Amino acid sequence: MLAESVGASATGVAILDEQDRVVYANAAFAVQLHLPHAAALIDTLALSTWTHSASAQERDALEQQLRDPDASVLDLQVAGSETTTLYLDDRREGRRIVMVSNDWPMPGAPRNVIAQLDALTGLANRATYDEYVQSLSSSKEESPASAVILLDLDRFKQVNDTLGHAIGDSLLILAAKRMRSAIRSDDILIRLGGDEFVILQAHNKQPESAESVAERLVELLQRPFLINGHQVNSGASIGIAVLGQGTREPEDLLKHADLALYEAKRLGRSRYCFFESSLESRALERRNLELDLRRALCLRQFSLLYQPQKSLSDDSISGFEALIRWDHPVRGRVSPVDFIPLAEELGEIHAIGEWVMRTACQQAATWEGEQSVAVNVSPLQFEDDHIVDVVTKALKDSGLAPERLEIEITESTLMNNTEEVMQRLWAIKNMGVGIAMDDFGTGYASLSHLNSFPFSKLKIDKSFIQAEQSPRAKALMDAILTMGTSLGMMTIAEGVETPDQYKELAQGGCNTVQGYYIAKPMAPDTIESFMRSMQTVSITPVG
Amino acid sequence: MDKTLYRLVYLSRNTITGDDDRLQDEIRGILDVSQRNNRQAGVTGALMFNTGCFAQVLEGPHNRIQDTFERIQCDPRHSHVSVLAFDRVEARYFSDWDMAFVGQNAQSIEQFADFNERSSFDAKALDGDTVFELLRIHLDEAERA
């Protein structure tokens, strides 16, 4: 509300950046200072443009006051005999608001306005939002359907991190201008903070009205920005909550818009979503799962099961893959498919991954034979050098021979920061540990990845094994097996469930197989008896 | 004001609907406004169009280009703006044109349509130089005619 009225207000308002350049000026400001229209003021130096009629003394005073970060007041001659009063607010985060009025002082008002303006963009700020919500809550009459449109700039953090904060700030300013151009004059645009903006819309045609603005905003902000000689690409994700349409209390508008925003991001960004009550229950469920997951390690709710891997050359059990299980007293057994992505998002994956590595090495060291143990490592664990220490320590503490450990990574591990990731992989390989490529065939650029590192093993994804038997599928499988052999990599097929699949793989020259056809994942204390049973009866393919 | 020159080349999808007359009118309007605004801002350049898309070159000081581009971006008469080049340059190429216009004769429209088709509007398949070069050739031809 206030930022709106500032635009049209009789009080001149301008905002200066660190170099005392004008980043915002309203129409009244230009008029009061006898300057051409406000838009032309943007990017000019305060000192050079504002003092066109001032005396040398006034000019010096302004120069000095601009240098001083504290608030001050100054009279400035703007035309012949006309003088106006400049009010320089104190500098905040490099920005400074300057107000100008012919009838200074205006008791109380200016401070109030300043407190409700965002110094960077000149938009209204959080205080305006709070005031608005309060007015909605206290209003007795039936208020029109009010929409809160919450907008978050995509990739803003990335821009800030890679191109610097100055460019990030410029992006915010330009994006704010685009938003302004897309909304109706009676909509209120607010910068909540960071890269979060809110548009308040109070008219009866909801949700259509909010929807059309959101659609336009997504489109506009997707277009490139030109900043400091760079082309910057951002975008907008938007969440919308409408009073009386899923949201009853004004106080809940922002929370609900936020849930919708989260959903928009989850669906892939650069889009808008409306709040629905199911989002709230899902968020609640997710929060509970989060809490449970954070304490699962401490409460010793994780355990490892081991699935045998059978060598086809001599029908022996050559190793086991360690598979994590989470048994929650109330939830029961939670699938890794459900909790690993969450653990990655929460950063818990580091502690969990370390526990898995340590436990798997310890348990494998107690086995009678020389079977290997395969441990899955998340791409996130490869984002810093710690993974090398984790492996080193697990081997040292358990006394397991490095050759018996194999770590399984997925292709996405190789997608980012390749150079550093490669160094870490080499460090681990050089210890004597095997490195297997997991889920092979499901990633993006499988072949180029195979070329980038000497993997010891290719683990063919179960989707290939379980695919409909067709000449095409068979040709594909044969090609993968041949490729593995010619690149000097062992091949292992997972998800082998039927005698036919087993037979095909054996004939195709696959080295190792894993799956229910061989054995289900088993608890560590049953491994010994399993191994003994294998010595007496060996599974032979039927037919 | 920083005197460093920049050159922007972008491509966008023409969303003007209606018959040829309507298109001609709108283009005329765009050119009139451009010539007026660009002269004032010290921006020069060229605009090329066909029924499918626009290509435009803008040259001038960084922030003037930024302002102009921001205004153009919000124009509903086009969409899917993709920047092909935004670079520092030593000199202006279109120093005499507030907004030169290429693409009025049938042949140039055809040629433009052709590269449009080849790229199936995958602007990334074209670099700024290609478009710039095309614009330049057309201008040279127009001069000679």
Ligand SMILES: Cc1cc2nc3c(=O)[nH]c(=O)nc-3n(C[C@H](O)[C@H](O)[C@H](O)COP(=O)(O)O)c2cc1C
């Ligand atoms: C493809 C295209 C190119 C344009 N090029 C320019 C330009 O170079 N300069 C300009 O001022 N406006 C240009 N415009 C028009 C702007 O989008 C906008 O309508 C105009 O700048 C508004 O000017 P006004 O505020 O003076 O009316 C272009 C529009 C389109 C669709």
